[in-house]
Amino acid sequence: MTTATAVQTPLAVKDLKVYYHTRRGPVKAVDGVSFELARGERLGLVGESGSGKSTIALALMMAHKEPARIEAGSILLNGSNLLDDNDEQVRLRRLSEIAMVPQGALNSLNPVMRIRDQVIDGLKDHNVRMSDGEFSQRVAELLDSVGLDRDVASRFPHELSGGMKQRVAIAIAISMNPSVIIADEPTSALDVVVQKQVVQTLREVQERIGAAAIMIGHDMGLMAQFASRIGIMYGGKIAEIGPVSDIFNNPKHPYTRLLISSLPDTRSKRRLEGIPGLPPSLLRPPPGCIFHTRCPEAMEICSQEIPPTRELDANRYAACHLYGDDDGKVVEL
Amino acid sequence: MTVDYVLKRLGMFVLIIFVAGTLNFAIPRLRPTNPVEERMNQLLQQAGGVHIANVEQMIERYEERFGLKNPLWLQYVNYWIALSRLDFGQSIAYFPADVTKEVRRAMPWTLGLVGVTTVMAAVIGSFFGAWLGWTRTPLAISFVVPLLLIVTAVPFYLLGLLMLWAFTVFWPILPGGGAHDPLLAPTFDLRTIIDIVEHAILPAGAIILSSIGFWGLGMRGMMVTTMGDDFIKLAEFKGLKERRIFVRYAVRNALLPQVTGLAINLGFVVSGSVLVEVLFAYPGIGNLLYTAITSNDYFLIQGVLMYVIFAVGLMLFIVDMIYPLIDPRIRYRSA
Numbered sequence: 001m002t003t004a005t006a007v008q009t010p011l012a013v014k015d016l017k018v019y020y021h022t023r024r025g026p027v028k029a030v031d032g033v034s035f036e037l038a039r040g041e042r043l044g045l046v047g048e049s050g051s052g053k054s055t056i057a058l059a060l061m062m063a064h065k066e067p068a069r070i071e072a073g074s075i076l077l078n079g080s081n082l083l084d085d086n087d088e089q090v091r092l093r094r095l096s097e098i099a100m101v102p103q104g105a106l107n108s109l110n111p112v113m114r115i116r117d118q119v120i121d122g123l124k125d126h127n128v129r130m131s132d133g134e135f136s137q138r139v140a141e142l143l144d145s146v147g148l149d150r151d152v153a154s155r156f157p158h159e160l161s162g163g164m165k166q167r168v169a170i171a172i173a174i175s176m177n178p179s180v181i182i183a184d185e186p187t188s189a190l191d192v193v194v195q196k197q198v199v200q201t202l203r204e205v206q207e208r209i210g211a212a213a214i215m216i217g218h219d220m221g222l223m224a225q226f227a228s229r230i231g232i233m234y235g236g237k238i239a240e241i242g243p244v245s246d247i248f249n250n251p252k253h254p255y256t257r258l259l260i261s262s263l264p265d266t267r268s269k270r271r272l273e274g275i276p277g278l279p280p281s282l283l284r285p286p287p288g289c290i291f292h293t294r295c296p297e298a299m300e301i302c303s304q305e306i307p308p309t310r311e312l313d314a315n316r317y318a319a320c321h322l323y324g325d326d327d328g329k330v331v332e333l
Numbered sequence: 334m335t336v337d338y339v340l341k342r343l344g345m346f347v348l349i350i351f352v353a354g355t356l357n358f359a360i361p362r363l364r365p366t367n368p369v370e371e372r373m374n375q376l377l378q379q380a381g382g383v384h385i386a387n388v389e390q391m392i393e394r395y396e397e398r399f400g401l402k403n404p405l406w407l408q409y410v411n412y413w414i415a416l417s418r419l420d421f422g423q424s425i426a427y428f429p430a431d432v433t434k435e436v437r438r439a440m441p442w443t444l445g446l447v448g449v450t451t452v453m454a455a456v457i458g459s460f461f462g463a464w465l466g467w468t469r470t471p472l473a474i475s476f477v478v479p480l481l482l483i484v485t486a487v488p489f490y491l492l493g494l495l496m497l498w499a500f501t502v503f504w505p506i507l508p509g510g511g512a513h514d515p516l517l518a519p520t521f522d523l524r525t526i527i528d529i530v531e532h533a534i535l536p537a538g539a540i541i542l543s544s545i546g547f548w549g550l551g552m553r554g555m556m557v558t559t560m561g562d563d564f565i566k567l568a569e570f571k572g573l574k575e576r577r578i579f580v581r582y583a584v585r586n587a588l589l590p591q592v593t594g595l596a597i598n599l600g601f602v603v604s605g606s607v608l609v610e611v612l613f614a615y616p617g618i619g620n621l622l623y624t625a626i627t628s629n630d631y632f633l634i635q636g637v638l639m640y641v642i643f644a645v646g647l648m649l650f651i652v653d654m655i656y657p658l659i660d661p662r663i664r665y666r667s668a
Contacts, residue, residue, distance in 0.1 A: 094572030
């Protein structure tokens with residue numbers, strides 16, 4: 001299974017569709033998303049609420065719950081499709097191949113178990129056989145690597161601060177050296193100073209074990225610190241994806257431009273601009289480009305045809321009718 | 334565990350005993366009827382309505398004997414002095430037997446019946462509730478258990494009557510009342526034990542069936558809340574085995590309030606289960622309390638209630654002592 005390309009591409013998502021089946025019809029939370037991650041690469045997925053970014057995270061962990069269903073696509077993890085695995089196989093691949101640093105770390109640890117036991121039980125359920133002493137040693141190493149004291153092992157979650165708990169969550173995530181780490185808004189419940197430290201720690205351990213990482217969030221500042229590539233999500237699709245500096249300096253998609261211009265800038269005293277309108281209904285998405293109802297540059301074609309994704313530059317993709325064949329060729333991501 | 338913590342809980346225990354003991358003294362005395370007079374009239378009626386001269390004098394003598402002539406404050410002081418020696422006086426209904434003796438005679442039956450069934454109902458109910466609250470429960474279980482909970486909704490004296498009829502009249506395989514065969518010698522051989530168990534099956538069944546739903550629904554509610562917690566999600570992301578998530582993460586946390594509930598209920602065990610014991614003529618505390626109340630037996634009521642108060646207070650104290658062991662968030666701090 002682990003071919004040469006798989007080692008270079010630990011994660012390849014192709015045309016992933018995740019729909020929530022409601023009584024009024026399917027809500028297309030993720031509607032044809034494709035991307036690849038190289039070894040050691042850090043991708044940031046940015047988007048407003050309801051853009052489908054957290055649903056992607058759940059689907060990648062195969063932890064989506066009814067009424068959400070994966071309708072189509074493939075998730076190649078280390079070269080083998082997660083969607084072909086049965087429940088037990090998926091369970092065994094969690095933590096060992098793909099790990100999650102969850103949102104809202106404040107309650108993500110079991111209040112009645114010591115930290116040590118919460119790190120170890122994941123290893124035990126993945127058939128890691130070690131003596132008690134070796135387990136303790138492993139826990140100590142993991143705590144070291146996320147910048148926590150070793151005596152945290154014997155503490156209970158309520159004795160830790162929010163930042164410490166999130167570090168424990170990171171330690172758990174890397175406990176089996178996974179090839180992919182997903183961090184779903186890992187700093188959402190932390191204050192700004194701690195946010196930066198936690199993201200720093202996440203980046204350090206990710207580089208050390210050479211895993212690819214996806215960070216999901218809406219804080220563009222944190223994203224810029226963490227990611228090497230950024231994907232902008234809108235209405236269940238990737239609007240634009242490219243290297244972090246290109247996205248910030250030369251946004252191609254109108255939505256990205258509005259997103260960037262809505263960021264506060266300490267150097268200028270201009271008024272902050274928002275993005276007019278509301279997120280689209282994913283139950284009955286508008287025809288054509290899903291963003292055209294809010295787009296300042298909308299043309300006639302935008303309400304008629306779904307824009308194809310074009311490669312506008314090396315490693316630079318956007319789905320927008322502003323660009324034609326002269327700007328870049330249409331790609332099947 | 335700090336000394337401070339233990340002392341504070343102990344102080345709370347003493348306060349509970351004091352307040353409850355005072356209420357226990359006051360409430361029976363608020364009743365408008367004179368217990369001695371009542372008892373006398375009952376006796377007279379039993380004797381066939383014969384007129385006895387000097388009834389008033391007899392009543393007065395008895396009131397003196399029971400100290401009911403004393404001013405209230407003196408009665409109150411005497412009450413506490415007697416209490417401290419576990420002396421609840423003499424029963425009016427079973428005169429001249431000591432209240433303490435009567436309570437001690439009934440206590441083992443109640444502890445055996447109600448104590449065992451309380452624990453069983455809590456365990457079985459919590460077990461079912463845990464299954465009901467678990468999202469991956471097999472359909473069969475999530476279908477059968479609610480049916481069982483419906484039985485709980487039937488008032489248990491009705492259920493008891495129904496069971497009595499079913500197993501003693503329609504299909505007579507079980508004894509219809511009492512705690513043991515009165516002809517059997519009270520020795521501890523196999524025959525006696527089987528006899529006692531046979532007598533306990535019906536009342537035990539009624540108690541368990543009637544309280545299982547309380548535990549089941551409470552547990553299910555806690556399970557549903559717990560299942561929505563973030564640590565369950567992380568446990569799943571960690572690729573833990575379902576069994577471990579169920580036992581160590583979900584049930585372990587959902588069970589915490591049930592433990593408190595069980596402790597309080599165990600405290601109430603000593604009061605017996607009045608309706609069930611009366612229905613099945615079980616010679617436990619519940620039956621005793623029933624007799625005491627119907628015959629205005631102040632002293633017996635007070636005696637039984639004081640045992641209940643003491644037991645509940647003691648169980649709460651014990652829970653306070655062990656709770657930090659099962660929930661690390663509660664600490665032995667004087668708070």
